[in-house]
Amino acid sequence: MSSNRRKNANLLPVAKILLVAMVLLTIGGGALYYVNAKNEVHRYGQRKKELERELLAVATKDEVVTSRISKLCSYEALRKRQSLEREAFAKLVPVADTLVVRLQDRFLSPVESQLRHVSNPQPAR
């Protein structure tokens, strides 16, 4: 049969179409992924900012409390309290020198079984 009489058929270039579709899908998917990733970056950025704010708030609170503790424990505060207590019933009595016991260094015997001192010599009163 001659070629002129061959029936004309519209063949679909399936392979080409599929290739184009694949390329377009890849590009589209990539673009969507890119946009999503960008959004994620912004979301995490906001979260980071919030965490930074929270951290700052905690650090600030810590500083406030530390400052308050140091004020309440200061010698100045102690003095004021002492003077108040001197006027009130809870009076602080200074420890008399005769009541102070000073411990000396442990007596080390060269022989393990030897008896050791268990008390310090008492200062004259």
Place this chain on the structure above:
Amino acid sequence: MAVSSRRRAMWMGGIVASGFTVFSFRLVELQVAKSDHYRALAFEKHSIRQTIHARRGGIGDINGIPLASNEPVKTVVVDASVVKNAEVLAEALSWHLELPLAAVRERLNKKVESGDSGEKKPSRYIVIKHEVSENVAEALAAELEKKKVRGMFFEQNAVRVYPNGSMLSHVVGYVNRENKGMEGVERSMDEWLKGRDGFRYTERNRRGSEMVAFRRMESPPRDGATIRLTVDMALQDIVESEMDAAMKQFRPKMATCILMRPTTGEVLAMANRPHYDLNQRDGVPVESRKNRAIMDMIEPGSTFKIVTTAGALESRLVRPESGIYCEHGRFTYGGTILHDSHHGYGELSVNDIIVKSSNIGVAKLGIMLGEQRLYEFIRRFGFGDRTGVQLPGEIGGIIHPPSRWSKISITHIPMGHEVGATPMQVVNAMCTIANRGKLLTPQIISSITDAAGKVIASYPTAEVRQVIAPEVAEALVSALKEVVSKKGTAALAHVPGFEVAGKTGTAQKISAGGGYEHSKYVVSFAGFLPADKPELCCLVLLDEPIPGSTPYYGGYIAAPIFSKIAQRAVRHLNLPPNPDFLKLAGSLAKNEDGGKR
């Protein structure tokens, strides 16, 4: 396709292609040729440089007790352009910030001229109050949120607080509004304390909020270092309370006390009167802010006799037991008469010249030494130079060279007249004797630690020079021990259980019109203990005390203060008492009248 339609298609294609070519050229021009220019413009428009402030380092004592720290505070600011209900906002601000309502209203109504049209618009930045505490700020924000009032925001700041108020005020110092050290350690260690601010380049969106994803170059801040002093606050408390008691009893014009560890040169306590509260500095006179221990020049008086005697002994002109004729209390030299206070002595040993504090005896030692040698010894003890303690504003005092001395200077300088010395120099000279002749640089900074707590600098003991031989210092210590005995001038400086060595000083003050005042004195006592193995050296100095019924001598005014301070200090330091000196102290206590000066 007909020829005409093909031509039209070609024309159209050509026009479109030309259009694209033009656009492409423009794009290339914008993106490639002028990219740097436009990138810079965009960066300028959207990006901002955020400063990340460094925190100022703290100051603590040797045990880490905080002496200066930071307290977070807020500045209350209002953007009046977005305020809808100004009256509610004004009432809330007035109530929480304790401000008059009328004043707040006036501030909120403040209008500024718009740049282009000159039209008056509500201000976008009105500072309502500085240094608002966190608690108040929180309460204010909660109320405004509840009432849905917009337009107020806070700026985070910090103020420097000094938990111990007036204690150690001259040493710690303070900062100004810009957080710059102005006095004391705050000033001398400012470079370490202030740290270094960080920065960050970031971008803002249309509403002005930061876009964290577009943060660029970032340099983190370096917080200031923490300074640890050699001062022990427990000892400082002892010194301060005894100074307060002395101020009440003797009402001096000023007073100074320095407590040091002679073997290391560490300053354990330092107090001056008058003093001031570091948290309430407004209206405090300059005189009260002065650290007199290092900035005030005094004639030291008899405490200076240790220098002359040390010089004479070191030069081997005399021995401790050598006899010096003391002219029975009246010595004429260079046309002027020199007296010994109260008593006239015949012959005194060099040792007894110190014990009795004889002016004539020490003047004769000065004459024996000669002008040049005496001058050299004075300088060797550190007088005339700054001691080098790490505090700002220290002066070196005045020691004139022999070429400027008068005929009688050689008799006056040996007993501590005609010289200008700081209390720090006097106590450091006494430390030199206690330290068996070694002059050390006084230290007030123990170490510097970074924000992570790592020690980045420390200050070891710094020896300046060996001023006198250890044997000579030993001989002087023997004499100084006798000063604090019933035959010496400072019996009242005794400390039960400890052998004390020291020297009293009573100097007449220089009159404004020349000569000396007859009723104004500077009294002092400088001493150390235990005498044979010194752990503490202390100077007590009072300027113009009003002694009342007490004689105006250092042995009666300054020595008992020294004794009280030392008794409490040895207990704090847990120094073991020597039972031999408990007995001696008992006999001394009965002989308090035996003390002369």
